Amino acid sequence: MPEILAPAGSRDSFDAALAAGADAVYLALPRFGARAYAANFTLEEVQEVIATAHLHGMKVYVTMNIILFEEEMEPAYRQARDLYEAGVDALIVQDLGLMHLLKHRLPALEVHASTQLSVNRPFQMEQLKKLNVRRVVLARECSLEQIRACARVQDMETEVFVHGALCISWSGQCQFSAIRHQRSGNRGQCAQACRMQYELLKDGHPVKTPGSFLLSPRDLSVLDDLDLLQTAGVDSFKIEGRMKSPLYVYEAVENARLGKKRSREDRLALAAAFSRGFTRGRMMDEHGSGLMAMKAGNHQGVSIGTVSGGSRDRVRIRLSMPLHQEDGLRFVWEQGSAGGHANFLYDRKGRLIREGAPGQEVEIPLSSFVPAGADVRLTVDARRTRMVQEKSLHPGRRLPVQAELENSGPGHPLILTLTTPDGHRVQAVSDPVQAATGRGLDAGRLRQQTEKSGDSWADIRVHRMNVPDGIFLPVSAVNRLRRQALENLRELLTAPRQAEETGCLWQPPVVSDTLPPLMVQIQKPGQRLETDAVWMSEFSIPGTVHKAALTEDSGEITAHLGQGRILDGMNISNSWAIAAAQEMGYAGVVLSEEMSEGQIRSTLQGYEQRYGTPAPAAAVVYQKRRLMLMDHCPVNTLERDGSRTGCSLCRRHTYVLQGMDGTSQQLYGNPFCHMQVFADEVDNRLEELADLPFKVVRFTTETPQEAAAVMAEITRLQGVTSRSCD
Numbered sequence: 001m002p003e004i005l006a007p008a009g010s011r012d013s014f015d016a017a018l019a020a021g022a023d024a025v026y027l028a029l030p031r032f033g034a035r036a037y038a039a040n041f042t043l044e045e046v047q048e049v050i051a052t053a054h055l056h057g058m059k060v061y062v063t064m065n066i067i068l069f070e071e072e073m074e075p076a077y078r079q080a081r082d083l084y085e086a087g088v089d090a091l092i093v094q095d096l097g098l099m100h101l102l103k104h105r106l107p108a109l110e111v112h113a114s115t116q117l118s119v120n121r122p123f124q125m126e127q128l129k130k131l132n133v134r135r136v137v138l139a140r141e142c143s144l145e146q147i148r149a150c151a152r153v154q155d156m157e158t159e160v161f162v163h164g165a166l167c168i169s170w171s172g173q174c175q176f177s178a179i180r181h182q183r184s185g186n187r188g189q190c191a192q193a194c195r196m197q198y199e200l201l202k203d204g205h206p207v208k209t210p211g212s213f214l215l216s217p218r219d220l221s222v223l224d225d226l227d228l229l230q231t232a233g234v235d236s237f238k239i240e241g242r243m244k245s246p247l248y249v250y251e252a253v254e255n256a257r258l259g260k261k262r263s264r265e266d267r268l269a270l271a272a273a274f275s276r277g278f279t280r281g282r283m284m285d286e287h288g289s290g291l292m293a294m295k296a297g298n299h300q301g302v303s304i305g306t307v308s309g310g311s312r313d314r315v316r317i318r319l320s321m322p323l324h325q326e327d328g329l330r331f332v333w334e335q336g337s338a339g340g341h342a343n344f345l346y347d348r349k350g351r352l353i354r355e356g357a358p359g360q361e362v363e364i365p366l367s368s369f370v371p372a373g374a375d376v377r378l379t380v381d382a383r384r385t386r387m388v389q390e391k392s393l394h395p396g397r398r399l400p401v402q403a404e405l406e407n408s409g410p411g412h413p414l415i416l417t418l419t420t421p422d423g424h425r426v427q428a429v430s431d432p433v434q435a436a437t438g439r440g441l442d443a444g445r446l447r448q449q450t451e452k453s454g455d456s457w458a459d460i461r462v463h464r465m466n467v468p469d470g471i472f473l474p475v476s477a478v479n480r481l482r483r484q485a486l487e488n489l490r491e492l493l494t495a496p497r498q499a500e501e502t503g504c505l506w507q508p509p510v511v512s513d514t515l516p517p518l519m520v521q522i523q524k525p526g527q528r529l530e531t532d533a534v535w536m537s538e539f540s541i542p543g544t545v546h547k548a549a550l551t552e553d554s555g556e557i558t559a560h561l562g563q564g565r566i567l568d569g570m571n572i573s574n575s576w577a578i579a580a581a582q583e584m585g586y587a588g589v590v591l592s593e594e595m596s597e598g599q600i601r602s603t604l605q606g607y608e609q610r611y612g613t614p615a616p617a618a619a620v621v622y623q624k625r626r627l628m629l630m631d632h633c634p635v636n637t638l639e640r641d642g643s644r645t646g647c648s649l650c651r652r653h654t655y656v657l658q659g660m661d662g663t664s665q666q667l668y669g670n671p672f673c674h675m676q677v678f679a680d681e682v683d684n685r686l687e688e689l690a691d692l693p694f695k696v697v698r699f700t701t702e703t704p705q706e707a708a709a710v711m712a713e714i715t716r717l718q719g720v721t722s723r724s725c726d
Helices: 011-020 043-053 069-084 094-103 122-129 144-151 175-180 223-232 246-261 265-272 382-393 443-450 475-494 575-583 595-611 633-640 703-724
Strands: 005-008 026-029 059-063 090-093 109-111 134-137 155-165 198-202 220-221 236-239 302-310 313-320 328-333 334-342 361-365 376-382 399-404 413-419 425-432 457-465 518-521 533-535 558-559 565-574 589-590 616-621 627-632 655-659 664-669 675-679 694-697
Touching: 005 246, 011 026, 011 043, 011 246, 011 382, 043 059, 043 069, 043 328, 043 475, 069 094, 069 595, 090 094, 090 134, 094 109, 094 575, 122 134, 122 144, 122 589, 144 155, 155 223, 155 246, 175 627, 175 675, 198 627, 223 246, 246 265, 246 382, 246 399, 246 633, 265 302, 265 376, 313 457, 334 475, 382 575, 413 475, 425 475, 443 457, 443 475, 457 475, 457 694, 518 664, 565 575, 575 589, 575 595, 595 616, 616 703, 633 655, 633 664, 694 703
Parallel strands: 005 026, 005 236, 026 059, 059 090, 090 109, 109 134, 134 155, 155 236, 399 457, 518 533, 518 694, 558 565, 565 589, 589 616, 616 694
Antiparallel strands: 155 220, 198 655, 302 313, 302 376, 313 361, 328 334, 328 376, 399 413, 413 425, 627 675, 655 664, 664 675
């Protein structure tokens, strides 16, 4: 059975995961994790959690899954080293530079590649092997066939999200929050722009839509399909939710353990814990309106009745499911919604009650107006919350331990060997046994005393006994032997490790070819001009070099660990990440667009100081920044039925997403019918970065005249830079 991997955004969530039977948890420290707003853990708390987890047969992974800037590399490495010494089972990492650093300085630390690396093809996994990666968290937009192909890669494990929130953008490819809200998703600060409200404009006119949350997907849930994923070769079933409650963590793990055997009550309990509605996602070929939650972007809960009336300060509910005192509620109707709690629950005679039954009418105090007919949804199940709290205090989970007993006869000690499922092994040795003068040490009694672990963390079962008849050892000595063996095992499982660091001796290869001084990417034939620049396009445009799309492996500039020469789209933000790209065989990289001028220059300087040669890294100096790249097409979903590809509507009309804040985002498909969302404004860094040796220009909706003006400005600035260097 694949591992069930649970989120632990807090100590309470960790306890809930332990009680529910998770095989592993993932969590983070305050720095370098992709959920900066979760409670998270201090290093001391992580040490405590690791000890508790290991004593109960559970693994702990720590996420350091953000992109790192040059000045953060050494602090990040030190944190990784501290976590290794604390006994962490693996780090989940996004930054290629940190992977490179850990491979060469601390190779014993197991590294898992984050879903933010957008891995969906076997070749990408082979590339990550070169950085000592042992497991890849596949992109959430992978199809089942892509998962099967990736799982066949030798000596590499696969981890797949099976439940929880979806990003509508390709993993690691969303800059919406960074650009519009100055909170980078790649830095753990996502503002959830996809959960905000938008209006779709077609050639400047509003399009009628069933809701205003046009980029908000439902929550992924493939818990009924786990057998397919197991057959595909997946090693770990991952549950999203480090920002969610302990109740959600418990219910999600419980449902994952049961899979198709889940009862209706189990399913409803999970939906009540958190749900925007569920989808099987692209993994199971669900798309269009079936993928989206366009009427609301937050927790919707489970319908338990309808509003049948009320008074000025109360609302009356006709129940279709039970309602308990202290439950949390959400009231939803066509024009709005309201929240409330059943802190006081009354029957129709005004009597205070603890529970309302299906078919019964009950009343609760509510200051907000709610119209008759409104749907009543359970969003907090107080009864199950208390149940999870109780189980978390007394999880009843014990580590299965195999015991072997051996003795060579009188005058020799009794040897007790304990072995865990992971192969950890300890021994304890008694004083020499004596020859029995009466009744000897009975095998049944010896087994009973050895397995007598009470309410300890271990569940000992004698697997083998090689003990002769006619020997004697007091029961107290057997008990002492068992306690000593357990203490030895505890020390082994919780002992800190000593980091064995090695010097980072890697050097970049000596190459004859370098990057083109100027690379220009275009999306329209009219943008192609006669200059010395290298012109590139994903589209078939005469006179251009092929630029690989996200789903391809080859192109002069290759997206996402493909087979091309120059690596793009990997959020390269430090000099170690440039080295990582070279270690994987790339000639150079395009730097992250999230870097400031100072960060770009310190990265280039850091590389040159360390290796004595200029960094093969290009910076984007002109573009309308791409906010998202996604499989979901809002245009086809809202104008057609969401099932057709290649409709070309986005090419024949101008579609814009208008935010409630007045910002505009243009929708523009690529040749493979992946929808791109572009900022309307230009990011012009031509003058700021004019002296850099390698540059990239990206044209999207620019007219030929606008493209020509940009190229003329580049020529002018090159002349100014050349004269200043003379």
